[in-house]
Amino acid sequence: MHSGHISIWFFNGVLLTIYGALIAAYGIFELITHQHANVVLWNLHAPVWWGGIMLAAGLFYCFKFWPGRNS
Amino acid sequence: MVGLLPGTVLNGLPHAAPALLGLSAPSLAHLSGLDIAVIAIYFVMVIWIGFYLKGQANTSEEFFMAGREMTAWIAGLSFVSANLGSLELMGWAGSAYQYGILAAHWYWIGAIPAMLFLGIVMMPFYYVCKTHSVPGYLKLRYGQGASIVSAFSFAFMTVLMSGVNMFAMAVVMKVVLGWNLHFSIIVSSLAVAAYVALGGLRSAIFNEVLQFVLIWGGALLVPILGLIEAGGWTGFKAQLEKNMAAGVIAPGDYTHMWHSLGHFSDNPMGIHWTGIVFGLGFAISFGYWTTDFLVVQRVLAANSLRSARMAPVIGSFFKMAVPFIVILPGLLGLVVLHDPNGSLMHLVPQNLAVPGSGLHSYNEVLPLMMVRYLAPGLLGLGITALIAGFMSGMAGNVSAFSAVWTYDIYQPLINKNAKDEHYVVVGRWATILGVIVSIGTAYMVMSAAGIMDYVQALFSFFISPLLGVVLLGMFWMRATRAGGFWGLLIGTLSSIGLWAWVKADPHALRYVALSPDAKDMAENMYRALWSVIVAILVNVIVSLFTTPKTAAELDGVAYGATKLPEEEPVPIYKNEYFWMVIAAVLFVALNILFF
Numbered sequence: 001m002h003s004g005h006i007s008i009w010f011f012n013g014v015l016l017t018i019y020g021a022l023i024a025a026y027g028i029f030e031l032i033t034h035q036h037a038n039v040v041l042w043n044l045h046a047p048v049w050w051g052g053i054m055l056a057a058g059l060f061y062c063f064k065f066w067p068g069r070n071s
Numbered sequence: 072m073v074g075l076l077p078g079t080v081l082n083g084l085p086h087a088a089p090a091l092l093g094l095s096a097p098s099l100a101h102l103s104g105l106d107i108a109v110i111a112i113y114f115v116m117v118i119w120i121g122f123y124l125k126g127q128a129n130t131s132e133e134f135f136m137a138g139r140e141m142t143a144w145i146a147g148l149s150f151v152s153a154n155l156g157s158l159e160l161m162g163w164a165g166s167a168y169q170y171g172i173l174a175a176h177w178y179w180i181g182a183i184p185a186m187l188f189l190g191i192v193m194m195p196f197y198y199v200c201k202t203h204s205v206p207g208y209l210k211l212r213y214g215q216g217a218s219i220v221s222a223f224s225f226a227f228m229t230v231l232m233s234g235v236n237m238f239a240m241a242v243v244m245k246v247v248l249g250w251n252l253h254f255s256i257i258v259s260s261l262a263v264a265a266y267v268a269l270g271g272l273r274s275a276i277f278n279e280v281l282q283f284v285l286i287w288g289g290a291l292l293v294p295i296l297g298l299i300e301a302g303g304w305t306g307f308k309a310q311l312e313k314n315m316a317a318g319v320i321a322p323g324d325y326t327h328m329w330h331s332l333g334h335f336s337d338n339p340m341g342i343h344w345t346g347i348v349f350g351l352g353f354a355i356s357f358g359y360w361t362t363d364f365l366v367v368q369r370v371l372a373a374n375s376l377r378s379a380r381m382a383p384v385i386g387s388f389f390k391m392a393v394p395f396i397v398i399l400p401g402l403l404g405l406v407v408l409h410d411p412n413g414s415l416m417h418l419v420p421q422n423l424a425v426p427g428s429g430l431h432s433y434n435e436v437l438p439l440m441m442v443r444y445l446a447p448g449l450l451g452l453g454i455t456a457l458i459a460g461f462m463s464g465m466a467g468n469v470s471a472f473s474a475v476w477t478y479d480i481y482q483p484l485i486n487k488n489a490k491d492e493h494y495v496v497v498g499r500w501a502t503i504l505g506v507i508v509s510i511g512t513a514y515m516v517m518s519a520a521g522i523m524d525y526v527q528a529l530f531s532f533f534i535s536p537l538l539g540v541v542l543l544g545m546f547w548m549r550a551t552r553a554g555g556f557w558g559l560l561i562g563t564l565s566s567i568g569l570w571a572w573v574k575a576d577p578h579a580l581r582y583v584a585l586s587p588d589a590k591d592m593a594e595n596m597y598r599a600l601w602s603v604i605v606a607i608l609v610n611v612i613v614s615l616f617t618t619p620k621t622a623a624e625l626d627g628v629a630y631g632a633t634k635l636p637e638e639e640p641v642p643i644y645k646n647e648y649f650w651m652v653i654a655a656v657l658f659v660a661l662n663i664l665f666f
Contacts, residue, residue, distance in 0.1 A: 006123065008145060008277045012284050015116055019109060023448040026105055037446035041296050047446050050292055
């Protein structure tokens with residue numbers, strides 16, 4: 001399934017990277033501007049670390065399963 | 072998936088639907104531009120996957136069986152994901168709020184033993200005989216009669232359930248986001264039709280894996296933040312006790328799984344432990360996880376026998392973890408959800424949460440928790456997880472329908488000797504037909520919402536008798552063609568008969584579920600158990616009076632007549648028996664921990 005084809009894990013990596021980048025960027029924007037969303041525990045800045053974790057996982061999968069890399 | 076849905080979801084929606092359709096209730100969540108972007112990106116991704124995989128779905132083996140190239144991990148995640156629909160997530164979270172941790176039975180005893188049994192014991196027979204479907208297995212084992220009964224019932228019910236889900240999901244989207252019902256139905260079904268018709272089972276499986284990642288990414292943060300707010304598990308239990316003592320929460324045992332199952336009247340579900348163990352843990356769970364083609368199809372696509380056995384074992388670990396993102400948020404809702412005035416929020420049954428009442432239903436506990444904790448972007452991710460759950464559930468239904476329609480109905484009854492490409496074309500059209508019928512069903516339910524209850528009941532009629540017939544066929548060489556056919560037919564009729572009896576005379580529940588204190592869920596469990604027993608008994612009796620197949624004819628389909636291929640030795644960490652033991656130990660430990 002991997003040889004010559006794009007692996008499902010690569011698709012997962014792309015999606016996680018995009019989502020992670022968007023969410024982490026929003027979290028950093030909140031941190032810088034001090035404009036936080038009206039949610040409970042906003043002070044934990046979940047978008048920063050959760051988005052960061054997703055971004056890191058996404059980049060790992062993109063790199064590891066880059067098309068052609070395993071063929 | 073639907074066979075295991077909590078009653079709170081499908082029973083509640085029909086009554087609430089007319090009110091929701093007629094009034095524009097304020098939605099629970101308001102999405103930002105970032106949230107909308109997150110949802111839109113998901114739709115772009117699934118369509119991209121469909122177009123990309125179109126080139127890999129040219130033969131029937133590729134289109135219907137994903138080329139049998141899936142690794143154990145992909146097949147395993149897809150296997151568990153096909154069952155992880157959004158209605159299930161929201162429904163069981165609502166049940167946890169209402170009944171406590173009892174709801175976790177549906178994830179542990181109601182799934183794990185059956186998944187391990189499928190992987191280790193049954194999978195070799197499904198896999199070695201190279202069947203493409205469960206009705207296909209019945210044809211090999213019992214002949215055309217039992218196969219046709221099973222194929223028609225499965226195909227019919229699959230598309231109907233798909234439509235019911237579609238409608239229920241559209242109602243959920245209206246409640247949560249205020250989206251137009253027609254918009255939700257048309258957009259989601261077009262997307263599903265596109266990617267399944269283009270890429271076949273492979274596309275459905277890819278999207279299920281994607282959905283699995285999204286669900287965890289979108290929903291895992293909720294219980295983490297909820298536990299932080301509640302002060303951990305100990306803090307949660309202390310607040311729960313305090314709220315119960317103050318009378319703001321109905322008294323009950325919310326944190327133990329077995330304590331209150333000694334008698335039907337000791338728990339709010341009206342269930343006895345025998346119903347949980349034998350009805351849910353055997354008749355319903357084994358029926359669903361080992362014979363429902365919707366989930367079994369994912370494992371049949373594995374690239375080797377070892378992968379096929381390993382896939383359900385891998386899936387069992389994730390299934391055991393699902394209560395963390397479903398049951399725990401429901402429980403936490405009991406102590407952290409508050410009204411704007413600061414008092415504890417009380418969720419109510421669906422029929423009371425009508426627009427204008429200002430009340431929320433049990434089923435809304437998960438979206439309410441999401442709205443409570445998730446900032447822009449994260450909320451979009453959570454909503455995307457719900458949409459993805461719905462779409463992959465529908466994709467599972469239509470891909471399974473397409474395979475059964477083409478292989479088990481069209482090929483044997485309409486066109487036996489066509490070329491392979493012809494069956495691929497039929498499969499693609501069957502996918503589109505499945506989606507169209509689903510949409511039709513959704514609108515039918517919209518105009519006559521009571522139909523939903525009947526469709527759900529219809530689904531339950533077929534699964535458990537099928538288990539009795541498949542089990543006997545696999546493990547008793549003496550079972551005959553006539554035994555299989557009559558076992559399936561009379562088992563199904565007995566299930567319908569018991570259901571109709573209770574419907575006509577509610578007092579009959581004391582006989583079906585063995586207690587006058589039993590409630591609906593207990594009735595489902597015992598009815599399933601009786602129908603398995605009837606199917607097995609009829610199969611045995613008829614088989615003893617009819618001529619069995621020879622051992623040579625049963626090669627590959629029955630225990631005792633099949634020589635299973637030798638498996639290459641592998642390191643212990645790749646061995647399916649090793650992981651099965653770990654899963655079993657974990658399963659027992661969890662039940663003891665929350666006993």
